C-alpha cells in the first residue's frame with residue numbers, strides 16, 4: 119500500500135542548524151498493516167509522518183501510495199487519501215461548527231453552506247452511536263463544547279468517514295486522561311478493523327505499541343532500527359523492546375515520556 123524508498127529529510131540545510139531528521143529510510147507497508155511506531159526523543163517519528171503526509175517534501179528518495187508516486191504531491195492533495203490525527207484534540211475539527219456540520223465537511227458533502235440531507239444525518243447518527251459517548255443526541259451542538267476525548271473520537275470518525283488509503287495517528291491519545299485514552303484506543307482498534315484500514319500509529323506507550331496492530335517499528339536518529347511482526351512480536355515484552363533499543367543503538371532509550379509511562 120505504501121512504499122517508501124531511501125527518503126532523507128534535512129531541516130535548515132546548509133546552515134549551522136542543519137539537522138538530518140530522516141536518513142535514507144525505506145519502509146514497505148502492506149495493505150491492512152496496522153503499524154505502531156516507537157522511538158527515542160527526536161528520532162524522526164513525526165517527521166516521517168510529515169514526509170508521508172506531504173507537510174515537508176523529502177530531499178531524496180520516493181514515496182508511492184497505492185501504486186501512485188506521491189513524492190512531490192502537495193499536502194492538500196495527499197489529504198484526500200491520507201487521514202491524520204494529532205496529539206492536540208483541538209486540531210482536526212472546527213470548534214464553531216456543529217458536530218453534524220463537521221461530519222458533513224469530512225464526508226465531502228458541504229458544511230454549513232449547504233443543507234445536510236436527511237440521509238446524511240442518519241448516517242452520521244449511526245456513526246456517532248458507535249462512539250458510545252452520547253454525541254448522536256448532540257449533533258446540532260458546536261464541537262467547541264466537547265471534551266478533549268469526545269473531540270478526538272469525533273476527529274477519528276471524521277478522518278475515517280470516507281475510509282482513507284492510509285491513516286496516520288501521531289500520539290493521538292497522549293493528551294487525554296488514561297481512561298479516555300484507553301477508550302479512544304479501543305475505538306481506534308475497532309474502526310481500523312471494521313474498515314480494514316492501513317494504519318500507522320506513533321505512541322509513547324510501549325505496552326499499547328505491542329498490544330495494538332500487527333507490526334511494530336522502532337526508530338532512532340532518523341532510521342528504522344527494528345521492525346517486528348508475526349510470531350516474534352507475539353512474545354515480546356516492554357523490557358524486550360528496551361533491550362532491543364540498547365542492542366541496536368548502543369545506548370539506553372532516552373524518550374522521557376516513554377520511560378515515565380513504564
Ligand SMILES: Nc1ncnc2c1ncn2[C@@H]1O[C@H](COP(=O)(O)OP(=O)(O)OP(=O)(O)O)[C@@H](O)[C@H]1O
Pocket residue numbers: 129130137138139157158159160161162163164165166373
Ligand atoms: N520544522 C522543523 N525545523 C527544524 N527542525 C525540526 C523541525 N521539525 C523537527 N525537527 C527536528 O528533527 C528531529 C526529528 O524530530 P521529530 O519531531 O520528527 O522527532 P520525534 O521522533 O517525533 O520526537 P518526539 O518523540 O520527541 O516527539 C528533531 O531533532 C527535531 O528537533
